[in-house]
Amino acid sequence: MRGISKVRDILTGMGIYGLTGLLILLVAFPLYWMVTSSLKEPTDLFDWPPHIVPVAITFESYLKLVATTPFIRYFANSLVVAVATVAVVVTASTFGGYALSRTRFLGKEIFSHLILVTYMFPPILLVIPLFSLLIGLRLVDNYLALILTYPTITLPFNLWLMRAFFNTVPVEIEDAAVVDGATRFQAFYKVALPQARPGIITAGILAFVWSWNEFLYAAVFMSSGDLYTMPVGLANMSGRFAIDWGVLMAAATIFTIPALLLFIGVLKYMVRGFGAGALKG
């Protein structure tokens, strides 16, 4: 009996590591292929059989990307929009989440449910009326078109997330601060806010990643090439240049780096943060 169960344990262990290996391969190989394709000699990309390990490493595709496409411009546009979106979302969701967690007033429950409803509105439903609205506000072809509309995607989620975070912060310390003469706002700003830092970071990173990723609004609201964000610029690149895979993989690699860095930063909060909030992706 003991021998059989030992064999079974070993087999289970091998099975687990086998599956883990398969999972890593499924996720990591495409990323490996992206990076190596961007570093190969452009002519090597069309060799058959393909070189799993690059025969020579060159930055030719990267140089071509920067020299022949407005890549840096797109990157800067994406960065401006993402940073501003994060600022709006973090401010609104921190303030709002605190109000939902701590204050009591008539209509709060209705508002909480309304947030859940807006959370269900997909971008494809809103893109047409938003375009019309932005034309009316003369905001088409303006960074503000994206900075004002992007928060609607992540704000509902982040409001619930921040509410959940503030719910875990004991209210007694704030009460003590108020007794000591602090105003209500000071108690929020100086006492509660620092304690909710993991929540604020998670909310900010989720907003950044969404903004960094977003394609539909950016494609519709920005018609001038100067204001294209990366996803739109890259999508156009793939159509215009009889598909230069080396250049596209170089662009994809660079564009992935900020998301990768933030992901590493947020990973430790992620499982906990998701346990605390609602979900959207």
Place this chain on the structure above:
Amino acid sequence: MKLSSEAKFGLLLLSPSIFTLGIFSIYPAIWVLWLSFNERVLFQSGMDFVGLQNYQKLLSSPTFYFSLINTSIWTIGTVTLQVLVGLGTALLLNKDLRLRSLVRAVALFPYVLPIIVTTFIWSWMFSDVVGIINYLLVTLGLTRGPLVWLGDPDMAMIVAIFVGFWKFFPFATIAFLAAIVTIPVQLYEAAKIDGAGSVKQFIHVTLPQLQSIILLIIIFRTIWMYTNFDLVWLLTRGGPAMATHTLPIYAYRLSFIVQDYSLGGTVSVLTFLTIGLFVLVYFMKFRPARGETN
């Protein structure tokens, strides 16, 4: 009096959210519903009330039903794979693996990988002439010659479902992982004492404990896959031969390529209503415990 100052404080803190969601989310949603009862040509200011004419036009159009079926296939395919693989990987990543945090980081990475990057990578890997996938399949003798994948109407949807699954399954993994961690160890110990093996433990402890999060994830993923525009569009542009033409793509094409605002708006409203109906029926049937993840 105290209540009133409290209400003022709360509303003040909520005002940025109320402003943003009110103007850029709730107002547009009502407006597009109104638009669907009107006829409006792009850049012309006037709207003509036409009642249900847009709906009648769509409900008698084969393209609408065709897109509805495509959307359903895409949704069922991607959600099923995401939930099954998401559950599997969550169980796997919960085990005491060597380098567990590194393995977790790698496995969850597609979640933040930009969609445009995802579609570039897989288009390149599924490329017909020099794609690595064709090379592997031909070398292993699984296919006789290279497949056309995204150029083949019979294959494009399969590829799209695979890529959609790949991009979004980590979302389910994260959610399931967060739930698995909270299952009390005592439940497993009790099951072990009763002589339950790992399969029985999974069926009698893990699954029932995860039931509400699984039902919730199915709903969320269904809504977001059903209304997904960017991944399919960037991968196939709805082609070839409209094989991956989904409702969101239909709404986009009508509005911004054909420039028939009101008909495009009606498609997007119908997309939202059909998925809303599904969610309603689903909730009435399963009633996942509310606030389970709060």
